[in-house]
Amino acid sequence: MPQLTRHTKLLRQMRNRPFLIAVKDKRGVQPLAASKAAPPAESTDIMDSEVLERSQEYRLEYAYNISLVDDAMLQKMFNPWSCPEVSLEPFYENLGSSWIKKQVTEKSQPQGTLQTSSRAKRLQRLICERAPMLIEAYQRDRTTKVLRTSQWLVTALAVREVGQIFVQRTFAPTQDVKIEPTTACLYRQNAARTSYSANASSDGWYLLIAGPDHSMYDVATCLCKLLFAKSQLNDALLLESLLVSSLADLERKGFPVDRVRNLATTFTPSVPPPSSTKPPPTPSLHPGTTTTSSISAPPSAQERLPNYQEAMGKS
Structure with missing residues (x-):
């Protein structure tokens, strides 16, 4: 060139x-040819009488x-x-040519009460415990640009729970829109807009989870967005494995578990109090609708969340 x-x-x-x-x-999708032999009973590769042709x-x-x-x-x-x-x-x-992340606009809509629930606390502790392993493997890999440190995960990321989350993605070249539920999303607290910016981390983020059955893969996907300049499917799968596997299993796989135990720290969330305790109304997001109102301050544990546009690409 x-x-x-x-x-x-x-x-x-x-x-x-x-x-x-x-x-x-x-x-x-095409019907399975009648002449083909049926798969063994224990096989789950082919469901019903159809196969996915790719x-x-x-x-x-x-x-x-x-x-x-x-x-x-x-x-x-x-x-x-x-x-x-x-x-x-x-x-x-x-x-x-353009990178697909720059071509897709994401808008997330959490609904319900923002809570520091027991599930959120457990996930917070888990992320803090595994933070060194989440980062270390990629810091040695020069092909992946790591944007943040394990200490950042411990000090600047706060986990909260909401009732449910929808995410709307728009692909700019074709204006194709996809709206689907998810169990995790990100929200960046904008300290510049708040009266407590002097006490807030300018790089502070919320990781919001929804429901008792939140997916660790969704959580891992959010972490990939925060940690890496570029991420692939395998990155999210690796982070998911690091979060769901026991320390004993990870040790058998060769991960530096002893270092994790030595570096374990107590997390103290640096989320400032809200400037107002009056909760704003929470509109719902339905397919085909777009809402863009924003939060003026990180909400307290009992506030209702309005709409916001996920601030990816601004880190």
Whole structure:
């Protein structure tokens, strides 16, 4: 690419022609052929009489119509035309392709009373206990840019519970909108807007969980957004494993459990009191509706949460 920068006319033509190879999943469900032998009774690979057929399709596209994948979940959700090889991503980016995280806008809607529940406290302690392991493996891996330290997780992240959470994602190139329930989301306290900013961490975040059966995978996905510049499916799966496995299991797998025990610290949330105790109304989010009102201060344990736009990309 450095050699091409001298050829401005050629670069302009490359940016304005559909000559880059793009790939996307081609998905469909087809009946299982009658001639195929039935799977063994203990197999769960094929359900009922259908199999999910997945293949890939290719075509030549403009660079600006191709997404670069820095979030595997978003790629799976919107299935855009993407770069076929990781090694080609810098080349595609120089010609005008964009990272999918920058193309997707997220708006989260927590509903119900914000609580420092026993479940929230247990998850808080668990994250603090496992924080060194959550970070250490990636600090040794130069291919993954780590944005924060384990000490940051202990001092700047507070866990709270709400009744339920919906998340709305909009893919800008096609305006495709997906609204679905989730069991965890992030909210960044905006100290600049509050009267207690002198006592608040300017980098403080809430991790909100919903319901008794919150998914550790959802929690791990939120942590990936906070910790890494780019994350893939395997990153969330690894963090989920670190959170749900016992220390004995992790020790058998080779994780530095002794170091975790030595570095364990007591968490003291640095969440300041709210500027007002009067709770605002809580509108509900339904498919097809978008709400954008914001919180002026982190709420107390008995306040109602209004709508807010999740502040990803501002860390």
